[in-house]
Amino acid sequence: MVSLTPRAERLLKALIGQYISEGQPVGSRTLVKQAGLEFSPATVRNIMSDLEELGLIRSPHTSAGRVPTERGYRFFVNTLLAVKSPKTLDVASIEDRFLADQDPQQLIESMSGLLSQVTKLAGIVRVPRRADAGFLQLDFLALSPTRVLVILVTQDGQVLNRVIHPKRSYSASELQQAANVFNGAYAGLSLDDVRRSLVEALRRDSEDMQQILRSAVEMAHQVFAGEAMSEAPLFVSGESNLLAFPELSNTEKLRRLFEAFTVKQDLLHLLDQSMVSQGVQIFIGAESGYEALESCSVVTAPYEVDGQIVGTVGVVGPTRMSYDRVISVVDVTARLLSGALSHGVPS
Amino acid sequence: MVSLTPRAERLLKALIGQYISEGQPVGSRTLVKQAGLEFSPATVRNIMSDLEELGLIRSPHTSAGRVPTERGYRFFVNTLLAVKSPKTLDVASIEDRFLADQDPQQLIESMSGLLSQVTKLAGIVRVPRRADAGFLQLDFLALSPTRVLVILVTQDGQVLNRVIHPKRSYSASELQQAANVFNGAYAGLSLDDVRRSLVEALRRDSEDMQQILRSAVEMAHQVFAGEAMSEAPLFVSGESNLLAFPELSNTEKLRRLFEAFTVKQDLLHLLDQSMVSQGVQIFIGAESGYEALESCSVVTAPYEVDGQIVGTVGVVGPTRMSYDRVISVVDVTARLLSGALSHGVPS
DNA sequence: ACTGGCACTCGGAAAGTGGGAGTGCTAAGA
């Protein structure tokens, strides 16, 4: 890690701050005026020259000012950024969202909208993978002689349902009994394990299985094999906020970016990375490793249920974003979400 | 309605076709060559002049070719467009989507993605308003002593669920009984009517109500009053396809448009309009009445369940779109969807 | 070590230029 003189640090910080708020290359004169520095433009130029050698800033061309490089941003967030305690206004508007009593699932999904509204950037949220959730119970509900509603509930309160058309019709009590037997047999496993067991059970096709359990397994399998189970667990909101940034108005870049929002693959990988460790993580520009995100930064923070990291919330915006504010917003959102999820949702 | 000589019609049709495929103003010479017309550019110019007077085409400036006006497009789709029977390729790729056995709800929602993929434009779908659906049954499922899962099933197969925290804990059999009583009391109403009845019942707070029904009403009310009931019933997919069109690359217009996709209000109104009558409807440019859609056209078609119109599918794209193809795709999608929904979903 | 001064560079806006595509009009031909 580079180390700078205090003066150079101060300068860099002022420059990045100015560039973030204005979006224009910053010249020595402007910087002196704007930051109220007590030395002259010429001195500033010398220091800038040093910073440029270190790769922290660069000039778009000879007679423009300087703009931060990705490395500059990185240095900035690593060492210069006093993580601001979030504006009370922001916290209040975030907390408001948690007052509404909601399903955990819905609450989590709504976080992307919340983040995009507060930051005016794109909000993203990675929800817990369904397949990893613990199996709580299954129920069969007869809708009509040919249609049965299968309801799958996980330990963390997610609910999945699907209407199936069983081979023969079942009475309500048969269904009840099937559910009971099934729940007894698969209690405590993860959904993924249950799915595997079901496939196994069907493959063996053993005659020794209770008739009623066999029916339950067949019906349940239709739910566990369904695509709802493997759906990409990623939500994005407020993409259109990004249209406001001139540095992203390059049509081709924009296309790539929106493509990434649609395909979700890359973002998902990125969010998976951020789930391995705690606290806010920041991917600046090319650091994410995905071309589509090259002039963007991603700020993420994982959230937990009862101490276990289960997902991530975050924000995507141009590299020129208010890192201090965004970081604190993402951080507090993740914390509040963890809190709301961990001690249940009070009504 | 204007009437044109056959020759003028032919010319207009060729011009619009050419403009749709190339996106450039069309000149007299180009038109003669491209459309293989047997008269000269000069004649074409004369006819164009007439068409311009009628307001069907216009020149962006003196020495450019002509482009269709909205009125021109309107005339085109109204009288010149032989509604092409859809390409077998398109139909096949659409039908493929229906093979997968799905929830009606999911099937409907997936239509927006389907339409956007097939047309390379933005696909939209208005799903049936939950509040209008017929109430089929309600069930209570104890998850834990303090949490009860309420499952609401409508006659058309939609399922809505929510976890609530009742004041006191109920046994499984109590819940069962409560559900039975409730279902008996409210059978056959629409969800909206049920909701109203519940509010009423709670307000009267009558002592003469059975204790068990009263509990059921209280718990049910939490579901019926929830925001899930009033959620905007509109899905949009493939917005990013629209970035490919140069005529929409104007950043401000684009912002407006994407804003409309996010807010949904305006689009919803538009789709509501299209639900009143059968068959494909087309809103060209300003015809929609919404500024955000000013250089866009919207093609919609309602879909039905058992002869009742319940929602709409559609496509949003630039006014310069392949109306023939888009119309047939939207039409066949709506038909296939109606079909799939009406005789149940075979597995 | 800092600063004022100064020559230099370069991008971007403004103004000028030429070419080409397309038009409208007119007059001649079918």
Added chain:
DNA sequence: TCTTAGCACTCCCACTTTCCGAGTGCCAGT
């Protein structure tokens, strides 16, 4: 009377030229 060839005209667009100003780097003086 309708069509067409010819022609003058218009106007955009792409290209160059010019000019200005912001900003730099360097040097010499404090």
